[in-house]
Amino acid sequence: MPDVLVLVEHDGARVHKSTYELLTAARRLGDPVAVLVGAPGTAARLRESLARYGATRVYAAESTEAGEFVGSPAVDALYLAVRTVDPVAVLVSATTDGKEVAGRLAARLDTGLLTDAVDLDSSGTVTQIVFGGAYTTRSEVTHGIPVIALRPGSFDPEEHPGDAVEHALAVPPVDPAVSARVTARRAALAGDRPALTEASVVVSGGRGVAGADGFKVVEELADALRGAVGASRAAVDAGYYPHQYQVGQTGKSVSPQLYIALGISGAIQHLAGMQTSKTIVAVNKDPEAPVFGVADYGVVGDLFSVAPQLTREVAARRGGS
């Protein structure tokens, strides 16, 4: 079986679920080989988890400076791994960082790049959803080793236990003249919430939330559902919620199992970022709001009454289960 490289996303202690999705997707093309960049000791901690989801080998680029630069350590590690194992494809999660790493790797290899894939077949042809959900396209790489960024949440991770042998990847030190150094980091406001683009449930608030304080109602429902919080552009522009949580054409595209829009009218800008969600629920006072045109379940009503009640119902069920 040919090798398929998978870039591991992790927080040092745990592998992100999106990586298990990549390992699952990679098995359609060949043997998944994990490439891990992290502080010394990371591979030893994460190797078993990666093997459980089908990684046959783990190539580890470990160094103390791994976290000090954005992207470059991962690009360098993947580039060296490609040269070492000659894979049939490289899979990366289509997160903010992942897409840049995939792009830089493709540029360095002069090879074809396919981003935001939602499906992948055994020939390496990927499915993408473009123009805010207007088209489904199928594309293939015609030159070089395909570099594919898979949208998180597109695959169900499947366990495929085996052994994974660890190999060290001797990547040269990052050149600070060509790489930006991280001098300070602040955790995402989301805290323990799942990342917006990876969450299976997203609860978003719009202008109808009527203020930054009002977003507590959105956050409480999201927490009860163990989901992420999003915001419409109108809510972000009004200063109710930070920009990095914006869902829409100039923000994030999300495709969760369940998307709940609270006080969002449904401008085309917003719909473009969320209408590929599996199920859409909308709560809005205005029965004419365009969001009801795409919602599977719409409630014409006051979000400050409906959302907290729903939060209590969900919490009660969670508490009893």
Add this chain to the structure above:
Amino acid sequence: MNIVVLVKQVPDTAAERTLTGTDHTLDRENSDLVLDEINERAAEEALTLKEENDAEVTVVSMGPDSALDAIRKVLAMGADRGIHVCDDRLRGADVVTTAKVLAAAVGTVTDVDLVLAGDAATDGQASAVPAMVAELLGLPQLTHVRELALDAGRVRAERETDSGEATLGAPLPALVSVTEKINEPRYPSFKGIMAAKKKPVATVGLDDLFPDADHAAFLVTRTRVVEAVPRPARAAGTVVTDDGSAARRLFDHLLAQKLL
């Protein structure tokens, strides 16, 4: 100081966008084309830095004849000169070729200190081209930036993504991509619009940018769309009016759909 800003003309997101039936590329003839709004903010940032640092701003765009409108708009805002990469062979160019061409165009500007771009264009949304251009030019890349400062040959930037916020630092020359939250772009003045007509715009093609390239080997795209199917519009589902019981009914619905 020399600043280059990369801009793209895109179909207006407020209008319907279609793909051609023949090669699945964007149907430009049936689209309203505008300067991409995040790129416009990159241009604004370049002009703010020009005022603070006495810089020369060059605006670069790759695209068909119509892309000249996007360049003229940035010139009207205050940029000094333009480079329009226009070549029929670039129709349907993929992100790798786009990055290579833009990197080569930036390479024609001498002593570049800073390259600015939007962190995504609202059409393709690959969100990777700025980092790729930096990769090809061997520049540090500071992407998804909402705040930017130049000082003593270095750039400091506040990066904001859904995985958190970070402060980045790098020596110049560097590439910075900005989010739509970095600033509010200025409107071109009448005087600016008139002046823009006299500002120099160099039109260059692939032969100018890659004089030594073996054209048989120059690949415009390394990917191919094999099928494009319009997705059916979502149909409206159940709509209920809240009489106090809507939350309970919504909960039951979500439970029945196995969404809880």
